[in-house]
Amino acid sequence: MNSTAQIPEFNPSGVGLKNGNFIGLPFSEKTARIILLPVPWDVTVSYGEGTAFGPQAILETSVQLDLFDPDIPEAWKLGIFMRPVDPEMLATRNQLRDKASGYINFVEEGGEVSDNALMRKTLDEVNEQCEKMNNWVYQQSKKILDVGKLVGIVGGDHSVPLGLLKALGEKHRDYGILQVDAHLDLRHSYEGFTFSHASIFYNVLKERAVSKLVQVGIRDYCEEEMEKADAEGNRVTVFFDQQLKENRFGGMNWNAQCEKIVEQLPERVYVSFDIDGLDAKLCPNTGTPVPGGLDFSEAVFLLKKVVESGREIIGFDVCETGNSEWDANVAARIIYKLCNLSGKSQRLI
Numbered sequence: 149m150n151s152t153a154q155i156p157e158f159n160p161s162g163v164g165l166k167n168g169n170f171i172g173l174p175f176s177e178k179t180a181r182i183i184l185l186p187v188p189w190d191v192t193v194s195y196g197e198g199t200a201f202g203p204q205a206i207l208e209t210s211v212q213l214d215l216f217d218p219d220i221p222e223a224w225k226l227g228i229f230m231r232p233v234d235p236e237m238l239a240t241r242n243q244l245r246d247k248a249s250g251y252i253n254f255v256e257e258g259g260e261v262s263d264n265a266l267m268r269k270t271l272d273e274v275n276e277q278c279e280k281m282n283n284w285v286y287q288q289s290k291k292i293l294d295v296g297k298l299v300g301i302v303g304g305d306h307s308v309p310l311g312l313l314k315a316l317g318e319k320h321r322d323y324g325i326l327q328v329d330a331h332l333d334l335r336h337s338y339e340g341f342t343f344s345h346a347s348i349f350y351n352v353l354k355e356r357a358v359s360k361l362v363q364v365g366i367r368d369y370c371e372e373e374m375e376k377a378d379a380e381g382n383r384v385t386v387f388f389d390q391q392l393k394e395n396r397f398g399g400m401n402w403n404a405q406c407e408k409i410v411e412q413l414p415e416r417v418y419v420s421f422d423i424d425g426l427d428a429k430l431c432p433n434t435g436t437p438v439p440g441g442l443d444f445s446e447a448v449f450l451l452k453k454v455v456e457s458g459r460e461i462i463g464f465d466v467c468e469t470g471n472s473e474w475d476a477n478v479a480a481r482i483i484y485k486l487c488n489l490s491g492k493s494q495r496l497i
Contacts, residue, residue: 160224164211170230171210171484180229181496182298182487185288187308188238189281191248191274192341195436200241202469203302204233205476206483213480219452223488226497230302237284240277248274255339271340278307278343285311293319298490300483303467305345305435306333306422310352316418316463317357323416323462324360325352326409326454328425328447330438332366332386334373345435345468353380362412364450365389365425368438385412389440402446406453417454419464419486421447423479430478433470444478451489461490 158174165172170184177183186203193199207230217223251270254261261267285301289312292299301309306329316323327333327349334353338344343351352358360383367389377384387409395405423430428437430444442450454461464486469479491497 160215160222164213166211168232170207170228171213171215171224171480173224173228175227175229177229177231180227180297182226182228182300182490183292184228184230184300184302184483185285185292185312186231186233186302187281187285187304188233189241189303189308190305190345190435191241191244191278192307192339192344193305193435194252194339194344194346196433196470197245197249197435198433198471199303199305199435199468200238200245201471202304202476202479205471205473206302206469206480209473209476210480210484212477213484217485217488220488220492220497223491223497226487226491228484228487237281244274244277252339261340275342278341281308282311282343285309286314287311289315290318298494299463300486300490301465301467302483303465303469306348306420306467307343307345308467309420309465310343310348312463312465313352313355313358313418317355320416320462321357322359322414323357323418324362324414325358325418325420326413327361327363327420327422328365328442328450329363329420329422330365330368330389330424330441331422331436332363332369332373332377334376335370336372336376350376353383359383360385360412360414362409363387364409365392365442367440368436393440402449406450409450410453410457410459413454413459415459416462417459418462419451419454421464421466421482421486423466423468423470423475423482426478431468431470431475433472433475434468435470436468444481447482448485451485455489455493459493461486461493464490
């Protein structure tokens with residue numbers, strides 16, 4: 149059924165409606181073709197916390213966005229629905245975060261976890277609950293995918309999309325990931341956390357269906373992560389932020405650089421968008437802001453080039469949004485653009 153069949157009276161140029169829906173759109177989960185799944189989780193964050201509250205901030209701020217997309221006429225008709233934040237998951241996050249913070253402080257002050265029974269217990273509890281979160285995301289994503297809809301994860305920290313990536317691996321034998329990020333996120337069990345936000349792509353690379361990981365905007369990483377990237381050979385390609393800037397200083401325009409990035413991707417692409425991949429002026433309250441990064445228009449242009457190349461976006465996540473109106477404003481606009489481009493790439497609009 150056409151997602152707009154039951155809403156002939158909706159005015160896309162009207163007042164932004166505070167109806168509890170993303171951008172005030174008139175869709176339900178049944179009528180929408182893209183489902184945004186919020187995951188309010190930032191238990192293992194090692195610097196600034198609060199991204200667990202990003203999804204709710206994005207939902208509330210989205211009402212003031214205008215719906216017209218000059219690249220995709222009547223894009224809003226695709227149908228987007230954002231689920232409410234799961235209260236049980238948020239309650240678990242709130243209960244665990246203080247414990248995790250105490251553990252992180254202990255480790256960063258040089259404490260030996262093996263010598264402290266309380267810290268060992270805390271580590272085990274956090275790892276167990278993070279695994280449960282991953283399983284929840286997997287189960288929810290699978291149900292949505294099984295009825296033929298697209299899924300976009302709204303984080304939360306960058307650990308949260310692993311379950312969706314597993315579910316997509318069961319649907320697609322082969323797909324690549326375009327990661328926009330300040331960090332490589334290739335650490336092994338950072339600070340002892342198996343599912344740390346800094347370990348997401350270490351864990352993702354265990355998924356056989358992921359044939360390619362293309363990382364863009366990277367500017368903060370350690371030797372261990374570079375060794376992991378190098379060990380993966382052609383499976384991982386990194387476009388460092390400094391090199392992208394120096395290429396431009398030398399006369400290589402952004403269009404040419406985007407073409408180099410896109411040509412590394414296979415036919416099916418998952419977009420993993422960490423907000424800290426953007427210039428920090430656009431995301432000052434993200435968990436781990438880093439100087440440098442992409443401007444908003446540069447990021448949008450890159451995403452457009454993916455679709456213009458004929459590649460298909462099969463899913464996405466937008467993570468690490470800080471709990472502030474400005475950060476949420478920027479993230480909501482990235483999410484809307486990703487929804488529209490995903491729909492266009494699959495010829496849904």
